[in-house]
Amino acid sequence: xxxxxxxxxxxxxxxxxxxxxxxxxxxxxxxxxxxxxxxxxxxxxxxxxxxxxxxxxxxxxxxxxxxxxxxxxxxxxxxxxxxxxxxxxxxxxxxxxxxxxxxxxxxxxxxxxxxxxxxxxxxxxxxxxxxxxxxxxxxxxxxxxxxxxxxxxxxxxxxxxxxxxxxxxxxxxxxxxxxxxxxxxxxxxxxxxxxxxxxxxxxxxxxxxxxxxxxxxxxxxxxxxxxxxxxxxxxxxxxxxxxxxxxxxxxxxxxxxxxxxxxxxxxxxxxxxxxxxxxxxxxxxxxxxxxxxxxxxxxxxxxxxxxxxxxxxxxxxxxxxxxxxxxxxxxxxxxxxxxxxxxxxxxxxxxxxxxxxxxxxxxxxxxxxxxxxxxxxxxxxxxxxxxxxxxxxxxxxxxxxxxxxxxxxxxxxxxxxxxxxxxxxxxxxxxxxxxxxxxxxxxxxxxxxxxxxxxxxxxxxxxxxxxxxxxxxxxxxxxxxxxxxxxxxxxxxxxxxxxxxxxxxxxxxxxxxxxxxxxxxxxxxxxxxxxxxxxxxxxxxxxxxxxxxxxxxxxxxxxxxxxxxxxxxxxxxxxxxxxxxxxxxxxxxxxxxxxxxxxxxxxxxxxxxxxxxxxxxxxxxxxxxxxxxxxxxxxxxxxxxxxxxxxxxxxxxxxxxxxxxxxxxxxxxxxxxxxxxxxxxxxxxxxxxxxxxxxxxxxxxxxxxxxxxxxxx
Ligand code: HEC
Numbered sequence: 001x002x003x004x005x006x007x008x009x010x011x012x013x014x015x016x017x018x019x020x021x022x023x024x025x026x027x028x029x030x031x032x033x034x035x036x037x038x039x040x041x042x043x044x045x046x047x048x049x050x051x052x053x054x055x056x057x058x059x060x061x062x063x064x065x066x067x068x069x070x071x072x073x074x075x076x077x078x079x080x081x082x083x084x085x086x087x088x089x090x091x092x093x094x095x096x097x098x099x100x101x102x103x104x105x106x107x108x109x110x111x112x113x114x115x116x117x118x119x120x121x122x123x124x125x126x127x128x129x130x131x132x133x134x135x136x137x138x139x140x141x142x143x144x145x146x147x148x149x150x151x152x153x154x155x156x157x158x159x160x161x162x163x164x165x166x167x168x169x170x171x172x173x174x175x176x177x178x179x180x181x182x183x184x185x186x187x188x189x190x191x192x193x194x195x196x197x198x199x200x201x202x203x204x205x206x207x208x209x210x211x212x213x214x215x216x217x218x219x220x221x222x223x224x225x226x227x228x229x230x231x232x233x234x235x236x237x238x239x240x241x242x243x244x245x246x247x248x249x250x251x252x253x254x255x256x257x258x259x260x261x262x263x264x265x266x267x268x269x270x271x272x273x274x275x276x277x278x279x280x281x282x283x284x285x286x287x288x289x290x291x292x293x294x295x296x297x298x299x300x301x302x303x304x305x306x307x308x309x310x311x312x313x314x315x316x317x318x319x320x321x322x323x324x325x326x327x328x329x330x331x332x333x334x335x336x337x338x339x340x341x342x343x344x345x346x347x348x349x350x351x352x353x354x355x356x357x358x359x360x361x362x363x364x365x366x367x368x369x370x371x372x373x374x375x376x377x378x379x380x381x382x383x384x385x386x387x388x389x390x391x392x393x394x395x396x397x398x399x400x401x402x403x404x405x406x407x408x409x410x411x412x413x414x415x416x417x418x419x420x421x422x423x424x425x426x427x428x429x430x431x432x433x434x435x436x437x438x439x440x441x442x443x444x445x446x447x448x449x450x451x452x453x454x455x456x457x458x459x460x461x462x463x464x465x466x467x468x469x470x471x472x473x474x475x476x477x478x479x480x481x482x483x484x485x486x487x488x489x490x491x492x493x494x495x496x497x498x499x500x501x502x503x504x505x506x507x508x509x510x511x512x513x514x515x516x517x518x519x520x521x522x523x524x525x526x527x528x529x530x531x532x533x534x535x536x537x538x539x540x541x542x543x544x545x546x547x548x549x550x551x552x553x554x555x556x557x558x559x560x561x562x563x564x565x566x567x568x569x570x571x572x573x574x575x576x577x578x579x580x581x582x583x584x585x586x587x588x589x590x591x592x593x594x595x596x597x598x599x600x601x602x603x604x605x606x607x608x609x610x611x612x613x614x615x616x617x618x619x620x621x622x623x624x625x626x627x628x629x630x631x632x633x634x635x636x637x638x639x640x641x642x643x644x645x646x647x648x649x650x651x652x653x654x655x656x657x658x659x660x661x662x663x664x665x666x667x668x669x670x671x672x673x674x675x676x677x678x679x680x681x682x683x684x685x686x687x688x689x690x691x692x693x694x695x696x697x698x699x700x701x702x703x704x705x706x707x708x709x710x711x712x713x
Contacts, residue, residue, distance in 0.1 A: 023687075025076040025679040028125030028186045029446060032259035033324035036448035036637045038680035042687035044641030047711055048656045048666045054688060054710040055098030056671075059085035062694070062704035065516075067508070069531065069675060070694025071124045071184075071444075071634065074706065075138075076681040082151065083706060084123040086694060088142040090149055095690075096683050098708060102154030106142035119143040120530045124444060124676075125186035125256065127194055129216045137216060139194050141183035143528075144168050146196060146214065161219025168198060169207075171221045173230075174246065176207040178538035180529060185256035185321070185444070188266055190297040192216050195266055197253025201534045202315065203495070204281075204571040206274035208245075209252020211293075213300060223300035227251040227270055227288045234302070235287035240375075247570050248282050250274035251289035255444055256321035258337070259297060260351060266297040267324070267337050267351075271317025277427050277467060278313065278575045280373030285310040292322060292339050292347070294354055304354030308339070308347060310377035313427050314467070315438050316342050320446035320635075327454055327604045329357050338449065338604060340442035340458050343423060344390035345383050348604060358385035358607055365424040371469060371575055380424055385607025389442075389600040390460045392423040394435045394583075394592055401593045402621065402628070403585055411591045414583075418466060427577075429469050435592075437465035438505070438580055445635025445648055445677050450659055454605040457636045457644050457659075459615055460598050462629070463590050464583040465505065472576045475565065484562035485550030488543050492536060495577050501551075504579030506532070506697065513551045522548045540565060594621075597629035599636065599646060601662065611662040616649030633697055635677040637689075647674025647691050650698040654678070654691055672696075672703025686710050 023040045030036045043051065062068050068086035075082045081095040085103075092101040126140040128151065136151035137160075145167055148160035156164035168181045180201045187196035193213040200207040211225040228245045229235040239245065250273040257268045273282050273289040290309040295302060309316050322339040327348070329336070335351040348357045360381045367376035391398070399411050419425045419432040426432065440461045448457040473487045490499075496507040503509035513522065526544050529535035536544065542563060549557045583591040590596050595614035603610045616630030634648035638659055647654040652673045656666040672695030679690050688710050693703040 021682070022079070022684070023680070023682040025074070025681045026128060028073045028075065028127070028256065029321060029677075030637070030679070032188065032261055034256070034258040034321045034446060035323045035325065035451070036446065036635060036677065037450060038637060038639045040639060040680070040682050040687055041641035042682065043639070043643065043689065043711060045643060045658055045665060048641070048643055050711055051656070051666055051668070051689065051709040052712055054708045056705050056707045057093050057098040057100070059089070059091070059704045061085050061087040061089065062702040064702045066530070067696040068694065068702045069122060069696035070692040070703070071122050071676050072692050073125045073677040074679050074690060074692065075126060075128055076679055077128055079683055080151070081690065081706070082126060082128070082138055083692065084126065084140065086702065086704060088120060088123060090126065090138060090140060090154070092151065092154060095681065095688070096686070098706070104149050104154045106145070106147055119180070119182050119528050119535055121182040121199065122184045122531050124184050127186045127189050129189045129194070139187055139216065141168070141196070144181050146183070146187070146194075148216070148219065159218065166214060166219045171212065171224065172208060172210055173224070174208070179205060179207040179249070180534040180537070181207045184254055188257050188259050189216065190259055190261070190264070190266065193222055193297070195257065195297065197257065197268065199254040200249055200252050200274070202250065202274060202276045203492070203534070204275045204573050205538055206249025208249045209270060211253055211268055211295065211300065225293070225295055225300040225302070227253070228273065229287065238285040238287040240283040241281070244282050248273055251286070254317065255319050256446070258321045258324050260324055263352070264297045265303060265351070266295050267322050268293040268295060269318030269320070269322060269339060272312040272315055275573055276313070276315040277469065277577050278371060278374060278573055279311055280371065281570060281573065283311070283375040285377065286312070290316065290318065292318065292337065292349065306347065306349055306354050308341060308345070308381060310380060311375070313374070313376065314424070314434055319440055319443050323447050323449045323456060324351065325449050325456070325604060326451065327357070329605070336604070338447065338456055340447050342436055342439070342441040342443070344388040344392050344436050344441045344460065346386045346389065346456065346458070346602060347383055348386065356383065358383055360384070366422050366426060369426045370428060373574070376426055386602050386604065387607060387609050389458050389602060389609065389612070390436045390440070390462055390598070392436065394420060394433050394464045398592050400585055400589060400591055402626070403587065403589065407585045407587060411585055415591070427467050427469050431466045431468040433464050433583065434467045435464040437461060437463045437582070439463070439631070439633075443633055445633060448636040448638040448644065450638045452640070453659070454603060455610055455659065456602045456604050457638055458600050458602060459632050459636060459646060459648055460600060461631050462592065462596050462598065463631055464592050466581045466583050468578040468581070469575045470578055472574060474572070475567065477564070479562050480558060481546050481549050481560045481562050482558045485546035488547045489550055491576065492539070493547065495579060496533070498579045504581045507580060510551060514553060517552065519548055519552060519554070522552065594626070594628035597632045597649060599644070599657065599662065601659070613657070613662040615646070616653070617651050619651075631698055633675040637678050637680050639680055645678050645680065645689055647676070647678065649673065650700055652695070652700070668709070670703070670707065671705060673700045
């Protein structure tokens with residue numbers, strides 16, 4: 001009897017002990033430091049090839065026609081896994097079995113009359129807060145609302161904001177009620193605050209990207225930091241027009257932030273000011289656009305900033321939350337912040353002072369521009385180290401060497417006609433090669449950092465894009481509905497959907513609009529936006545009706561006279577762009593030689609690239625033994641088991657690499673591409689790797705599942 005009791009106690013103890021050994025993934029990015037590191041090694045270099053699916057959870061709401069996506073890095077807390085679905089529902093499942101516990105549908109919480117204005121945004125992560133007892137909350141942004149949900153049962157936390165949600169339009173200090181605002185990245189929880197950035201329009205009419213903190217219990221806005229400073233605030237002098245702050249938007253943090261909890265400092269990367277490609281209304285260096293900001297987490301008080309692009313006209317937003325790292329520098333352990341960029345640089349700054357650890361030089365760049373009213377910066381800050389992780393100019397020798405001579409010649413002719421002298425070549429009407437492109441270099445998947453070795457893992461795209469500026473049509477005194485619709489299309493829609501409506505870059509063709517939409521469903525979409533399409537609610541009904549009439553080829557309203565519209569001359573810009581065009585061969589391959597996507601290990605102690613491999617395959621080339629890499633979205637995770645896990649490629653694979661040398665150790669064909677960052681956790685003695693398989697980007701099929709892998713019993 002006695003003996004049995006002792007045995008029972010031993011078993012009980014080892015069980016509870018196991019439970020406390022559970023490795024959680026409690027914050028998007030693994031931790032507030034955003035280093036995507038899991039300090040567990042049950043799955044390691046010797047056994048990773050044995051990984052098999054442990055469970056698959058189907059959300060059941062993929063939209064394959066409209067290329068829905070899941071970009072969410074899920075959370076794993078107390079045995080539960082929390083994530084979002086293609087339709088922005090929030091769910092909780094058992095992290096060991098994938099069995100659903102509850103699901104919350106944000107559509108339920110908006111007024112029926114307003115449903116047409118619900119914005120279907122992308123969601124790259126969610127946030128968790130607890131009082132340490134039974135009050136557990138998930139906060140996430142769906143549409144333009146920050147929602148607060150009870151993590152225990154998926155019910156709405158009614159005491160938060162307005163019946164469980166806060167409208168992000170409010171509290172920005174100017175009326176943006178009709179402008180587009182959402183958040184694709186999760187807020188950062190610090191004590192009882194959630195600190196939140198935003199995604200806003202990239203066009204002329206954009207909300208400002210001020211950073212805000214809300215009380216997690218009440219939803220009250222506790223502080224705001226003006227990323228576009230007002231008169232009297234430092235940085236205001238970097239805008240030549242002292243009133244620009246009233247109308248210019250952007251300078252927003254769409255890519256998430258990192259938190260040094262002990263120091264109480266939040267690190268906030270920002271994007272370009274609006275409009276992205278013509279800065280004639282915002283000449284000057286434009287603080288705090290394209291900056292890494294260090295703010296006091298409790299108050300939003302400014303500590304330091306580092307601007308990586310002055311007066312950005314290339315959409316070179318800082319694309320990811322930085323990694324908070326500790327490196328060996330000049331023989332000393334140094335707390336630093338590593339900020340990867342779309343341009344292929346990593347800026348390594350001292351975490352407390354913001355001073356670069358490796359010198360950053362202001363280098364002369366071309367600044368001659370034909371665009372009236374534009375004034376470009378004559379220098380840009382270039383780090384001497386770490387070495388760039390992507391090619392930064394597209395030379396003649398780089399023309400795609402896998403193509404037949406006739407295609408190469410055709411590319412060479414187009415290449416000759418473009419501006420391409422520099423990675424900061426000014427936007428031009430002849431077309432300027434933007435390389436690294438609009439989607440990096442680095443993108444929103446973010447880096448992983450291995451504290452054992454000091455290696456930073458960054459996946460990158462190497463896709464050249466062509467930026468072509470065009471004159472924008474002005475409204476004539478008299479026009480009919482179809483003429484007006486065509487003009488408005490050129491002003492508002494062409495930048496993404498192209499002059500022929502066939503789509504550009506990752507933006508879709510409008511060919512099937514006539515079949516898919518009625519006047520009312522089309523208006524709903526124009527008002528709400530969907531995923532990467534912003535909302536156009538701020539346009540007048542006549543304007544929206546006119547553009548809808550054009551897209552639907554509505555002959556009856558063709559002759560109707562279009563009434564003159566009030567114009568805001570400050571926001572009516574003389575130039576637009578012809579689209580987000582990738583520089584592709586006629587066969588549809590990148591105009592540049594591979595690699596088109598890479599995974600890089602950067603030694604932050606020395607600044608050297610430790611290794612670099614192409615990431616992803618095109619079967620037609622890999623058959624011949626050529627691994628080209630593919631465009632990729634979503635980031636890596638590194639583990640104490642010696643592995644870097646990453647999906648992200650358009651070929652639908654998830655892969656495991658040896659973190660020391662980049663050797664491929666395992667790969668698995670997912671049901672749809674995993675354009676997301678995995679999470680790694682352990683539960684009851686078992687280690688898991690989980691990834692959202694939402695597909696949908698790069699023309700791939702959409703998926704509706706999260707898959708977890710583990711070692712066989
Ligand atoms: C910033 C880029 C951007 C701009 C500007 C833009 N769109 Fe879109 N549009 C998109 C994206 C991205 C999608 C795909 C949305 C999704 O994921 O479902 C889309 C989808 C659409 C669709 C649905 C197509 C289909 O087959 O279902 C219509 C219609 C549309 N856009 C019309 C417009 C109109 C009209 C305008 C101008 C008033 C406009 N768009 C401006 C990016 C843009």
